[in-house]
Amino acid sequence: MNAARTEILRRIDAAISRSAPVEIPRTYRGPSGEGRGSAAVVDLMQDRLVDYKAVVHRVEPAQVRAVIAAALADAGVERAVVPAGFPTEWLPSGPAWVQDDPALTAAELDDLDGVLTTCRIAVAETGTIVLDAGQGQGRRALSLVPDYHLVVVLADQIVASVPDAVAELDPTRPLTWISGPSATSDIELQRVEGVHGPRRLVVLLVTG
Amino acid sequence: MTTDLGMPAFAPRGVGHLRGDQSFPEAAREALGNKQLRSNLGRATATIRTKRAAVVAEVPDWADLRTAGAAIKDAVLADLGAQLLRLEKQVTAHGGHVHWARDANEANRIVTDLVRATGQTDVVKVKSMATQEIGLNEALAEAGIAAWETDLAELIVQLADDRPSHILVPAIHRNRTEIRDIFLREMGRAGVPAPAGLTDEPRELAEAARLHLRAKFLSAQVAISGANFAVAETGTLAVVESEGNGRMCLTLPKTLITVMGIEKLLPTWRDLEVFLQLLPRSSTGERMNPYTSMWTGVTPGDGPQEFHLVLLDNGRTATLADPDGRAALRCIRCSACLNVCPVYERTGGHAYGSVYPGPIGAVLSPQLTGVKDNPSLPFASSLCGACYDVCPVAIDIPTMLVHLRAEAVASKGMKAERAAMGGVSSLMRHPRLYGAALRMGRLGRILGRRRGVIRRLPWPMSAWTRARDLPLPPTETFRDWWVRTHGSP
Numbered sequence: 208m209n210a211a212r213t214e215i216l217r218r219i220d221a222a223i224s225r226s227a228p229v230e231i232p233r234t235y236r237g238p239s240g241e242g243r244g245s246a247a248v249v250d251l252m253q254d255r256l257v258d259y260k261a262v263v264h265r266v267e268p269a270q271v272r273a274v275i276a277a278a279l280a281d282a283g284v285e286r287a288v289v290p291a292g293f294p295t296e297w298l299p300s301g302p303a304w305v306q307d308d309p310a311l312t313a314a315e316l317d318d319l320d321g322v323l324t325t326c327r328i329a330v331a332e333t334g335t336i337v338l339d340a341g342q343g344q345g346r347r348a349l350s351l352v353p354d355y356h357l358v359v360v361l362a363d364q365i366v367a368s369v370p371d372a373v374a375e376l377d378p379t380r381p382l383t384w385i386s387g388p389s390a391t392s393d394i395e396l397q398r399v400e401g402v403h404g405p406r407r408l409v410v411l412l413v414t415g
Numbered sequence: 416m417t418t419d420l421g422m423p424a425f426a427p428r429g430v431g432h433l434r435g436d437q438s439f440p441e442a443a444r445e446a447l448g449n450k451q452l453r454s455n456l457g458r459a460t461a462t463i464r465t466k467r468a469a470v471v472a473e474v475p476d477w478a479d480l481r482t483a484g485a486a487i488k489d490a491v492l493a494d495l496g497a498q499l500l501r502l503e504k505q506v507t508a509h510g511g512h513v514h515w516a517r518d519a520n521e522a523n524r525i526v527t528d529l530v531r532a533t534g535q536t537d538v539v540k541v542k543s544m545a546t547q548e549i550g551l552n553e554a555l556a557e558a559g560i561a562a563w564e565t566d567l568a569e570l571i572v573q574l575a576d577d578r579p580s581h582i583l584v585p586a587i588h589r590n591r592t593e594i595r596d597i598f599l600r601e602m603g604r605a606g607v608p609a610p611a612g613l614t615d616e617p618r619e620l621a622e623a624a625r626l627h628l629r630a631k632f633l634s635a636q637v638a639i640s641g642a643n644f645a646v647a648e649t650g651t652l653a654v655v656e657s658e659g660n661g662r663m664c665l666t667l668p669k670t671l672i673t674v675m676g677i678e679k680l681l682p683t684w685r686d687l688e689v690f691l692q693l694l695p696r697s698s699t700g701e702r703m704n705p706y707t708s709m710w711t712g713v714t715p716g717d718g719p720q721e722f723h724l725v726l727l728d729n730g731r732t733a734t735l736a737d738p739d740g741r742a743a744l745r746c747i748r749c750s751a752c753l754n755v756c757p758v759y760e761r762t763g764g765h766a767y768g769s770v771y772p773g774p775i776g777a778v779l780s781p782q783l784t785g786v787k788d789n790p791s792l793p794f795a796s797s798l799c800g801a802c803y804d805v806c807p808v809a810i811d812i813p814t815m816l817v818h819l820r821a822e823a824v825a826s827k828g829m830k831a832e833r834a835a836m837g838g839v840s841s842l843m844r845h846p847r848l849y850g851a852a853l854r855m856g857r858l859g860r861i862l863g864r865r866r867g868v869i870r871r872l873p874w875p876m877s878a879w880t881r882a883r884d885l886p887l888p889p890t891e892t893f894r895d896w897w898v899r900t901h902g903s904p
Contacts, residue, residue, distance in 0.1 A: 211514075211515040211516060211517045211521060212515040214517055215499075215515050215517060215677065215726070215728050215732065216496045216499070216500075218424055218728065218732035218733075218735075218736075219495045219496040219499075219677075219732055219735065220496055221732075221736065222732050222733075222735040222736035222741075223492065223493060223494075223495065223496075223735060223736075226492070226493035226494075227493065228490070228493060228494070229486055229489045229490040229493050230486065231483055231486045231487055231490055232479075232482055232483060232486060233483055234476070234479040234482070234483070235476040235479035235480045235483055235689065236475075236476050236479075237688070238688070255702060258702075259705070310716070313632070313633045313667050314633055317629070317633055330703075332702065333695075333702045333703035334702065334703065335703045340714070340717055346716060346717035346718070347662070347665075347666045347708075347717055347718055348666050348667060348717075348718075351659065351662050351663065351666055351667075352633075352667075369688055369691050369692050370688035373684065373685060373687050373688040373691070374685070374688070378646065378649040378651040378684050378709065378711055379509065379649065379651075379711050380711075380714070381708075381709070381710050381711075381714050381717055381718055382707075382708070382709040382710075383662065383706065383707070383708055383709075384691075384703070384706065384707035384708075384709075385705065385706060386701070386702070386703035386704065386705050386706075387705050388705065389657065389658050389659035389705055389706065390657050390658065390705050391567045391621055391657055391658045392584070392657070392699060393566070393567040393568035393571070393584055393586060393658075394567070394586075394591050394594055394617040394620055394621070395455070395458065395459060395590060395591055395617065396458075396459045396462045396463055396584065396587075397617045399617045399618050399621045401618075401621065401622075401625075402567065402621050402624065402625055402657075402658035402659055402660070403565075403625055403628065403629075403632065403658050403659035403660045403662075403663055404658070404659025404662055404663075404705070404706060405659075
């Protein structure tokens, strides 16, 4: 194995021995932080999410609990996993809340109706929600196996662009970028929402 | 240890899928006769071209992103050895294991041994060009290990015992009815059968795939993936996908093995800000693909607890050695060039004989194998340049094709063509002879008098018409017309 390493490095050296270093012109729009959490950015986020066929609710902080209750009732979600750190004041009475402690097996997760999470950051231009397995988000499997994912996004977590998000994320954490429900275009390039990941993505955009 | 100093190390013969059984013109002739294929392809490529154009147009700094994307990749290639060592160090520091594979055989052996060490005989796979390139599934099968493809299109291809025909949409050559028939016929043999009464509605077909694969995901102990990007600075790997099969494979199993070409590197974390804009818009024509997963080594309590990264050469260093060809290694496998190519749109992917079809395949496959083993591919293009225009990392494919054509001619001799060119050049030095020769050309009208085009020229010019129709020569040559209408030449 070390022989392979030595040999590949030798081949590379031989191939590029006279290559000059390359300048990278970063004239594109880089991270600016502009517009973060503004009404325009929240509007754009909503527009993009709807385009992906996610269900979007724009709510005031005081309404979160009631809107979650209505959304879950509407979807028939009776048992959902709630990651550690998800604000308990947002949890309505009614559904059974399951903790991931001790860690649920994949089969146990598959038996649940849904999952509720917060997020790390969101990107308006692309309608993307990023989870980094932090507080309120749980390990990656939680937001993957259940067929229904409700995610609460606070307005000041929404940045304008992809560069804004990359600048803020910690690469050593496991990251999941979510842009709409799972989808495929493998059959005649016709988009179908809902394959292996959650088929229903419900997003609460909390403003004010 | 054997060292082959001075000899470029091409992808070896007898393993993997970089070489076809037929030359491109022969394979293309068959494909062109398949009306179903042509209509599937025509519809699919037109759809995706429109989508791509719309989402690219809404990015005001697209040209700047493209320039930066090309430069970032060039920076990686100019410093590849050091960048790979940085990546290795970071992945190892975060609990992963890094393996180096000189070629397909070595990579297959490494992965087979790693799977065997887990005691498992089934693995789930995320769609990966690198593992197709090296024929990993076949190598695992020989070792008694079943590799289950989980991307919908790859599943269709695998169930039908077919070959992929597009980088992004490998089953683009199949329409919905064909797919339904494949599911009904084959799913039961591979696990959970398709529901009885399955229709050809894409939504139902996707649902059948979900049910079929669910059991496999939930019980999988080992997954094999490729990678879209690897960040040298941080050791972070990224997989970009749509269906969630990637997330399933990257999250649920205990062991994850990732096979990645050595050119997939990005120097810094920041560079992802460029490529996460370029790739989805170029590839599926979306602002962002539904899911992107990023991981750095192993995270305790979250996802696979054992992670192996296999770095694959298999002809990449040979490609790197050619200053006029190495830009092909910038490729991020978006497949935008396939969708705009008038040749690909008509022949489909199989005619290229390699897992890398279309314009990028025509420059990449011959470089990975050595031009001698793929001499017809650099000619599988009209040099119209559409591929260069849409390439998100600005690979000048047309210029590279011409460069590789010269190599193909040099490697094969192509004696007849050279003799013909020599003949023409001496004719053109003698105006009177040249004029007479042109007038002779009118005789060619006899050959095409029935169809209005010439299908076959007599030997030795038959080599030219093997892959082309020739228009009828006009009744009057240009020179004769000039003399008739303008007087002297």
